[in-house]
Amino acid sequence: MTDDMSTETVVEAIWHQLLEHHPEARRGGSPGAIEAAAAEPRLRQMFPFLSHGCLTFHRNTEYPWSNDLPFIACTTPYTVYAIGYAKLLGETETPQEAAALVIAHLPNDCCPAIEGPWPEPSSNTE
Template sequence: MAEEMVVEKTWRLMLEGHPTARRGEPAVIEAAYAEPRLRALFPFPSHGALTFHRNTQFPWSNDLPFIVGDAQSCIVYAPLGASPRVLGESLTPNEAAALVVAHLPHDCGPAFDGPWPPAESSTN
């Protein structure tokens, strides 16, 4: 399955609330999906957070900012080990998604199919 298909299917199932999809805060998922750069990444909601990854299989990249929150208030965190840790708080879901996009690495392109880190010989 092509990486675009895995990412697109994951987003679609989450947005539709499909029984097999991971559950997350709908307002945060919708706001993130509205951002084209986030929509190209692999979304992973868990424990109140929506994380984004450069790849589609475990282990995850875990090197991108992420959102914790609900329809009323969100916090954007930098990846683990980064400083400052909190990039923004008391944000709407749309503001949080935009802040994540603003802090994505320049070379952060569409997610690739496979585990992290990418294979050295990969041409993706």
């Protein structure tokens, strides 16, 4: 990490790269969806990840991902799905509506992303 980015968290740095179309940022998704999600404080604290035309959000910054939050498929109309395409939460005409739909379905305990991999579930087999 460079000195000018040293005060920036990993999450903040990735959002900046996506918004500024930085050459090292992942490609795909929709610039409109990225901007709409970045404008929402609850989503801006999550780790954004672009893959297969979708903008996903995670509670951590390194693989393995939390994979437990709704996401936006950047199609027309925008579609919002629950975890792993388990359920279609809705279709929207604008990226702002899609971001709002994701927020409406975030778990109550959703807080800023942690740096590092998602913790393995404890294996208490008593």
